[in-house]
Amino acid sequence: xxxxxxxxxxxxxxxxxxxxxxxxxxxxxxxxxxxxxxxxxxxxxxxxxxxxxxxxxxxxxxxxxxxxxxxxxxxxxxxxxxxxxxxxxxxxxxxxxxxxxxxxxxxxxxxxxxxxxxxxxxxxxxxxxxxxxxxxxxxxxxxxxxxxxxxxxxxxxxxxxxxxxxxxxxxxxxxxxxxxxxxxxxxxxxxxxxxxxxxxxxxxxxxxxxxxxxxxxxxxxxxxxxxxxxxxxxxxxxxxxxxxxxxxxxxxxxxxxxxxxxxxxxxxxxxxxxxxxxxxxxxxxxxxxxxxxxxxxxxxxxxxxxxxxxxxxxxxxxxxxxxx
Amino acid sequence: xxxxxxxxxxxxxxxxxxxxxxxxxxxxxxxxxxxxxxxxxxxxxxxxxxxxxxxxxxxxxxxxxxxxxxxxxxxxxxxxxxxxxxxxxxxxxxxxxxxxxxxxxxxxxxxxxxxxxxxxxxxxxxxxxxxxxxxxxxxxxxxxxxxxxxxxxxxxxxxxxxxxxxxxxxxxxxxxxxxxxxxxxxxxxxxxxxxxxxxxxxxxxxxxxxxxxxxxxxxxxxxxxxxxxxxxxxxxxxxxxxxxxxxxxxxxxxxxxxxxxxxxxxxxxxxxxxxxxxxxxxxxxxxxxxxxxxxxxxxxxxxxxxxxxxxxxxxxxxxxxxxxxxxxxxxxxxxxxxxxxxxxxxxxxxxxxxxxxxxxxxxxxxxxxxxxxxxxxxxxxxxxxxxxxxxxxxxxxxxxxxxxxxxxxxxxxxxxxxxxxxxxxxxxxxxxxxxxxxxxxxxxxxxxxxxxxxxxxxxxxxxxxxxxxxxxxxxxxxxxxxxxxxxxxxxxxxxxxxx
Amino acid sequence: xxxxxxxxxxxxxxxxxxxxxxxxxxxxxxxxxxxxxxxxxxxxxxxxxxxxxxxxxxxxxxxxxxxxxxxxxxxxxxxxxxxxxxxxxxxxxxxxxxxxxxxxxxxxxxxxxxxxxxxxxxxxxxxxxxxxxxxxxxxxxxxxxxxxx
Numbered sequence: 001x002x003x004x005x006x007x008x009x010x011x012x013x014x015x016x017x018x019x020x021x022x023x024x025x026x027x028x029x030x031x032x033x034x035x036x037x038x039x040x041x042x043x044x045x046x047x048x049x050x051x052x053x054x055x056x057x058x059x060x061x062x063x064x065x066x067x068x069x070x071x072x073x074x075x076x077x078x079x080x081x082x083x084x085x086x087x088x089x090x091x092x093x094x095x096x097x098x099x100x101x102x103x104x105x106x107x108x109x110x111x112x113x114x115x116x117x118x119x120x121x122x123x124x125x126x127x128x129x130x131x132x133x134x135x136x137x138x139x140x141x142x143x144x145x146x147x148x149x150x151x152x153x154x155x156x157x158x159x160x161x162x163x164x165x166x167x168x169x170x171x172x173x174x175x176x177x178x179x180x181x182x183x184x185x186x187x188x189x190x191x192x193x194x195x196x197x198x199x200x201x202x203x204x205x206x207x208x209x210x211x212x213x214x215x216x217x218x219x220x221x222x223x224x225x226x227x228x229x230x231x232x233x234x235x236x237x238x239x240x241x242x243x244x245x246x247x248x249x250x251x252x253x254x255x256x257x258x259x260x261x262x263x264x265x266x267x268x269x270x271x272x273x274x275x276x277x278x279x280x281x282x283x284x285x286x287x288x289x290x291x292x293x294x295x296x297x298x299x300x301x302x303x304x305x306x307x308x309x310x311x312x313x314x315x316x317x318x319x320x321x322x323x324x
Numbered sequence: 325x326x327x328x329x330x331x332x333x334x335x336x337x338x339x340x341x342x343x344x345x346x347x348x349x350x351x352x353x354x355x356x357x358x359x360x361x362x363x364x365x366x367x368x369x370x371x372x373x374x375x376x377x378x379x380x381x382x383x384x385x386x387x388x389x390x391x392x393x394x395x396x397x398x399x400x401x402x403x404x405x406x407x408x409x410x411x412x413x414x415x416x417x418x419x420x421x422x423x424x425x426x427x428x429x430x431x432x433x434x435x436x437x438x439x440x441x442x443x444x445x446x447x448x449x450x451x452x453x454x455x456x457x458x459x460x461x462x463x464x465x466x467x468x469x470x471x472x473x474x475x476x477x478x479x480x481x482x483x484x485x486x487x488x489x490x491x492x493x494x495x496x497x498x499x500x501x502x503x504x505x506x507x508x509x510x511x512x513x514x515x516x517x518x519x520x521x522x523x524x525x526x527x528x529x530x531x532x533x534x535x536x537x538x539x540x541x542x543x544x545x546x547x548x549x550x551x552x553x554x555x556x557x558x559x560x561x562x563x564x565x566x567x568x569x570x571x572x573x574x575x576x577x578x579x580x581x582x583x584x585x586x587x588x589x590x591x592x593x594x595x596x597x598x599x600x601x602x603x604x605x606x607x608x609x610x611x612x613x614x615x616x617x618x619x620x621x622x623x624x625x626x627x628x629x630x631x632x633x634x635x636x637x638x639x640x641x642x643x644x645x646x647x648x649x650x651x652x653x654x655x656x657x658x659x660x661x662x663x664x665x666x667x668x669x670x671x672x673x674x675x676x677x678x679x680x681x682x683x684x685x686x687x688x689x690x691x692x693x694x695x696x697x698x699x700x701x702x703x704x705x706x707x708x709x710x711x712x713x714x715x716x717x718x719x720x721x722x723x724x725x726x727x728x729x730x731x732x733x734x735x736x737x738x739x740x741x742x743x744x745x746x747x748x749x750x751x752x753x754x755x756x757x758x759x760x761x762x763x764x765x766x767x768x769x770x771x772x773x774x775x776x777x778x779x780x781x782x783x784x785x786x787x788x789x790x791x792x793x794x795x796x797x798x799x800x801x802x803x804x805x806x807x808x809x810x811x812x813x814x815x816x817x818x819x820x821x822x823x
Numbered sequence: 824x825x826x827x828x829x830x831x832x833x834x835x836x837x838x839x840x841x842x843x844x845x846x847x848x849x850x851x852x853x854x855x856x857x858x859x860x861x862x863x864x865x866x867x868x869x870x871x872x873x874x875x876x877x878x879x880x881x882x883x884x885x886x887x888x889x890x891x892x893x894x895x896x897x898x899x900x901x902x903x904x905x906x907x908x909x910x911x912x913x914x915x916x917x918x919x920x921x922x923x924x925x926x927x928x929x930x931x932x933x934x935x936x937x938x939x940x941x942x943x944x945x946x947x948x949x950x951x952x953x954x955x956x957x958x959x960x961x962x963x964x965x966x967x968x969x970x971x972x
Contacts, residue, residue, distance in 0.1 A: 051654075052661050059377050059662075073651075081508060081525060113514075159780050187468075187779045190772060193647045197591065200645065203467030203780070212661070216646055216668030284377070291664030491878055495836055498871040502843045502864060509860040516860055517846055547902060547932055548894030713933035714943060717926045720902075721947060724909070724922070725955050725963070732962055738910040745903055753832050753890040771863040783856030 033093055033268050034067040040258070042098045043082025044075050048192055049210045049292070053126060053256050054098045056288040057279050064282070065275040069096075075191075079103025080114035087115040091263035093272060096123065099259040101252075102167045105312045110166055110319030117309050120259040124273045125299035125307075126280060127289070128255035130230030131172050132240070134214055134223040135206045136199055144227040144246040147206075151182035158184035161195040161204035169195065169208030172229050172252040174322055179248055199223070210254065211236060212293045229253075236293055257304060273301050331453060334680025337382055338688055346379075346387040347685050351692045354394020355700075358410050359402060365395040365411075366651035373655060381663040382678050386685040388659055389639070392652045393445065393686070396595075396635045397693050400437045400628055404430060405704055406719055408539040412530060413595040413631040415761055416603050418538060420616065420623030427619050431705045435564040436573060436621055437628040438697040444581035444629035445690040448636035451585050453683050457672075459589045459637065460644035466590055468776035469788050473797035474590070475770045478597040480801040481604040482759040485616070490809070493759045496750075500763025501770070503528065528739060529730045530765065535723040536743025537757055543716050544748040564701070565621065573625040576606050580629030588634025591641050591649035595634040600762060602630035604804070636686060642667050643679060829882040829890060836875035844868030898932045905929070917966015918956075923948040 040058060042051055051073070058069040074082035083103050089095035097104075097120060108116030133144065141147045151158050162170035165188055173186060187204060189195035192213050198204040200222055211234060217223040218237070227243040228234045229252040243250045258276055260269060279285055280296045289296055299307065337343065357368045369388050376384035399410035404421035417437065424433040452459075466474070483493035506517045507527030518524040565573075580602040587598035606626045607616045616623050638649040646668030648654035660667050665675055672679050708715070727740035747757060781787035789795045843864055853859030905928040913921050926944035935943070956963045 052658055055373060055658055056662060084525065156782070185780055185782070187776050188772075189776065194591070197464070197641075197645065197647050198467060201464035201467055212666070213646070216666045216670055220669040222669065288377070288662050288664075292661060491874065491881070495871065495874045495878060498867055498874055499836065499839065501867045502839065502871060505843075505864045505867070514850065514860040516850060516864065517843065543929075544899040544902065547898035548896065713930060713935055716933065717929045717943065717947060720929050721922060721926060721951050724925070725951060728913075728963065729955070734910050734913045734964075737913060738907075741903065741906045741910060744906075748899060749832075751891070752893060753829060755832075774863065775858045778855045778858060783854065785855070 033271060034065060036094065037067050038065065038069045038094050038096060038272075039072055040069050040096045040098055041072050041074050041082045041086050043079035043085075043103055044073075044100070044191065049129065049212050049254075049294075050098055050100055050256055052212065052292055053289065053294065056292070057126060057276070057285055059288075060279050060282045060285055061275070064278040065272075071098075080107060083107075083115040083120070086259070087119040087261055089261050091261040091265075093260060093264050093268035095261065096272070097259040099255075099257040101128075101254050101311070102164070102171075104257070104259060105308065105315055106166045106171055106319075109312050109315035110322070117305070117312050119262050121262050121264060121269065122301050122305040122308055123258040123260050123269055124276050124301055125255055125257040125297065125304040126276070127294050127297040128253045129210045129212075129294055130228050130234065131168050131208045131252040131254060132211055132214055132228050132234065132237070133172070133176075133206065133208045133226045133243075134199070134218065135226055136202065137221055137224045138202075139205055139224070141226075142224065144241070144243060144248060147226055148180050148182055148248075151180075151184055155183045156185060158182075158206060159204040160184050160186050161189050161198045161207040162186055163189060163192045163195045163207070163209065168192070168210065168252065168254050172208055172250050175250045175252075175318075176243070176248055178322060179250065208252075215293060257299075257308075269301055327454070330676065330680050331684065333677065334682075334684035335687075337677055337681030338386065338684035342380075343383050343386050343681070343685060344688070346383045347390050347689050348692055350387040350390020351394040351689050351696060354391040354396075355398040355693065355696060357391070358395035358398020358400075365392050366655060368395075369652055369655040373659060376659045377662055381660060381665055381675075382681045384659045384663070385656055385678065385682050386689075388656045389682060389686065390689050392656070393632065393635050393689065394693055395652075396632050397438065397441050397697055399631075400441075400624075401434065401704060404433045404437070404624070405708065406539065406715075407542045408719070408723070409534055412761075412765055413599050413634070414628075415534070415596070415758060416599045416627045417624055419603070419758065420618070420620050422542075423617070423619035424621065424624065425708065429619065429621075430708055431701055432565045432569055432621065433624050434701045434704060435698070436569060436577075436625045438694060438701070439565070440573075440577045440580070440625045440629040441632040442690050442694040443577050444584060444633040445636055445693075446687065447578075447581045448585045448588075448633035449683060449686045449690065451633075452637060452640060452686075453680075456640050456644055459586075459640050462586075463589045463591065463641055463645070465793060467791075468773045468780060469791050469794040470797065471590075472770065472773035472777055473788055473794040473801070474587075474597065475766045475773065477797045477801040477804075478600055478766060479759065479763055479770070480804045481600045482762040483756075484804045484807075485600070485604045485607050485758070490805075492755050496755055496757070496760040497763045500760040501767040504764040504767025505771070528764070529736060531730055532727045532736045532740045533743050533764065534761065535726050536740040536745075537747035537761065539719055539723045540740065540744030541747030541751060543719055544744060545751060546712070546716065564698075569621050573622045576602075576622040576626040577629045579605060579609075580626035581633040584630030584633030585637045587630075588637040588649075589640050591638075591647060594638055594649060595631050596762070596765065598630040598634045599627035600758075602626040639682075643671055643682075644669060646671075826882070826885070826890065830879065833875055833879040833882050837872060837879065840868050840871035840875055844872060901932050902929055913966075914964050915966055917968045918963035919948055919952055919968055920966065922951070 040054060042054055044050055054071055058071055061069040074085055079100060079102055083097055086095055086097035103114045104116055104120065107114035135141065135147065141150045160173055162173060164170065170186065177184065189198060192209050195207045196209060196213060199207045200217065214223060215236060218225050225237055225240040227246055228237065228240050229243050229250055231242065231251060233242060234240065258272070277298055280298050286296060338347065353368065354365065357365060369391055372388070376388065395411070396413065399414040400417045400421065402408045402410050403414045403417040404425050407418050407422040409415045409418055421433045424430065479497055483490060483497050507525055508514065509516055515525050583602045583605065584598040587601060588594040603623060603626060606622045607613045610616065610622065638653055641647045641649045642653050642657055646666060648657040657667060665678065723740060724737055727736045728734065730736045750757065777787055788798055847861035847865035847868055850861030851859035852861045852865045905925055909921050909925045923944050926947050927940060930940045930944060952963060
């Protein structure tokens with residue numbers, strides 16, 4: 001009994017020590033933003049280009065923001081779940097969304113889901129990459145034009161793997177189909193990884209994706225790049241024409257940006273935008289983004305906000321036309 | 325260069341002082357987070373990711389991989405001691421592991437899971453180093469119909485191995501699939517069955533559900549009568565598995581490793597399906613299947629071996645195809661990409677040191693983990709000598725904190741209580757819980773692959789039978805379903821003839 | 824032997840199945856070539872309805888299998904009630920107060936002596952708060968004690 005009592009007292013003493021130390025920890029409420037870590041929500045799965053870019057950029061956050069940025073993955077519904085979460089979060093700058101064209105423009109414009117420029121405001125754009133259309137190298141066509149001929153000769157035979165409804169692969173494919181009048185099966189996969197796996201395994205014939213994921217397979221000869229959906233050719237694929245060169249007027253620039261809940265005070269937005277600008281100029285970040293095969297294309301809050309709004313409105317029109 | 329030269333080169337990389345250090349750190353951290361419920365390996369790897377940006381790529385992967393397979397070792401501890409699975413792959417360990425602990429055999433259960441994991445891990449690493457490219461092409465053979473049939477087979481296994489009636493298992497499976505559809509539709513994102521409650525669009529969190537169904541429900545059951553509360557007072561028989569235990573389960577460990585290794589190669593639900601599959605196989609092969617669910621040591625050894633082998637072989641799709649198979653591996657993928665290394669078909673040629681260094685570090689990591697976990701068993705077992713009332717109140721508080729920390733909201737604590745009451749009532753009416761949990765986890769995958777198969781085949785259901793792998797998987801599922809039925813019919817006939 | 828409890832459980836399953844099936848119909852089922860969001864829940868709901876009808880049929884005949892008898896449910900009921908109150912007040916009163924009371928209830932149900940009860944619930948609350956909130960970075964709600972914590 002005596003021994004037990006001693007033990008208990010020891011515990012109590014230990015507790016008091018911990019309490020004392022804990023009490024000294026800085027808990028004061030400061031006026032200055034940010035006083036605690038900022039959460040950046042990525043509404044899509046791990047390992048994608050958004051995830052990689054966000055992690056590269058935020059890795060140096062503490063040097064320029066004074067607080068770390070915690071990257072949190074909230075995938076689901078093609079980005080809708082994470083976007084809705086951020087739109088509902090307190091507009092204090094502590095919860096941000098890593099925006100992408102798919103869930104921040106297309107989904108709200110076409111389907112009325114997820115959250116667009118009506119519910120979120122722009123902090124800044126980091127960069128963008130174009131969609132690249134690829135096919136299995138066993139397919140009997142080598143260019144976009146030949147693919148279109150093949151699809152016309154064999155209606156409903158081609159299987160196209162998209163990376164989620166209205167995503168980086170789905171939207172441009174729907175545009176190509178609409179413009180050229182071909183017919184093919186369009187199968188939904190939950191992200192770029194599974195769609196790529198399906199094409200490599202021969203369960204689908206074509207997919208669209210970003211260069212960082214596709215390049216190793218294009219180099220190894222398993223996949224053949226048919227077209228780049230940009231206004232200019234891709235630096236690392238100088239031989240692959242743009243869709244416009246091949247006579248199909250489709251471009252799809254997947255941008256990556258930082259967005260905040262609507263109502264976030266302007267000084268906080270400015271502070272964040274400045275910190276992100278400095279982060280994207282950090283040498284280590286620049287070299288990491290370079291290794292991903294991308295470059296920094298920073299755009300400030302006002303300029304990007306305008307670009308985003310225009311894209312959103314034009315996709316709204318497009319959605320109405322495509323759904324017919 | 326031959327295989328042994330490659331591997332020797334790998335060991336030279338992995339045995340350097342700094343890499344050995346990172347390997348130890350990863351293994352230790354992994355064990356720690358595996359034991360603490362609520363903190364999963366993906367979250368921990370994500371937290372540590374920025375640290376790795378400044379490290380050598382080999383060291384980074386060695387450390388992160390250590391966390392991942394270390395958590396697999398640690399995850400079974402809470403399953404056995406407190407009936408709370410730390411992660412999805414150790415749900416099945418609760419069935420027999422916790423029963424063993426109640427019989428005073430926690431030491432043997434923990435010992436067999438540590439040693440079994442070590443054997444499985446070592447075999448799997450050997451397998452990876454010999455046949456990684458072959459296995460990658462095996463994984464590529466799995467399209468939507470194959471995945472659908474595999475998930476379906478996994479569900480049928482969970483139902484088959486539920487100790488109670490097959491009908492009850494089927495009902496729980498169907499209920500799990502239905503509750504799994506709550507949230508956003510996986511194909512086009514329409515909100516379903518959310519009753520307008522925004523919290524429900526995210527679906528139900530795994531941690532919240534499992535803490536309620538297993539942890540809290542167990543406490544509620546034991547609160548009923550005073551005699552239930554002294555369960556752990558029985559003398560502890562032996563700290564490690566004895567010779568008799570080994571005789572019973574060495575083959576289970578080998579079978580579990582084998583199954584886990586092959587199923588783990590498939591991206592998606594590999595580890596969890598393999599643990600269920602290993603358990604079902606053991607129950608099917610056992611001469612005394614009635615012992616399962618009541619503390620059979622094979623029921624701990626096989627799934628633990630399987631989930632460890634699976635966690636090792638899940639590196640194959642990443643290293644050979646550049647496709648991460650689960651959330652933790654995806655984080656390791658990110659770490660590689662940040663260093664400018666693109667995992668994919670060219671990795672083995674472009675960065676042989678990295679590939680073989682990581683493989684060699686896994687051999688070493690497994691040995692380290694065994695050395696770390698065996699002495700800990702003594703400590704865990706002593707923990708069970710604490711009077712049950714104190715243990716119970718600690719479990720309640722841990723469940724509450726774990727549920728709260730998922731989204732920092734009392735809503736999740738409420739859901740946990742809901743599942744706790746549900747688990748308590750279902751247990752009273754002898755409804756099995758594991759088919760329900762597996763169905764809820766795999767339901768979205770089942771639905772997605774079903775829709776993909778149907779769209780790609782033009783709505784033709786025969787696509788599942790036309791393809792050899794999926795047909796075999798479906799047949800296996802049918803066989804599993806029919807054996808208990810056939811047994812019942814035979815028994816009835818015998819009774820009729822006898823009477 | 825027919826057990827009323829089993830019939831109630833079977834009815835619960837049946838009602839859940841019917842609710843989900845009805846909801847699935849509202850969501851649009853679609854056709855196999857172009858499945859709509861309600862397709863999978865519809866198929867699954869119908870299966871659950873069929874299974875629970877079979878279960879009810881067997882329970883009616885007293886052949887639904889074995890269920891365990893309820894013991895004294897006073898203990899579990901008290902703890903569940905305490906947990907419900909806990910959820911309702913957690914964010915307002917804060918972690919420390921509510922958890923202290925919750926663990927006291929659990930210990931009370933387990934027939935712990937008052938002195939030990941106070942000591943254990945107090946130390947458990949404080950230790951868990953320090954370990955999780957301060958050490959592991961889980962933010963637990965401070966509630967009305969905000970000023971002190």
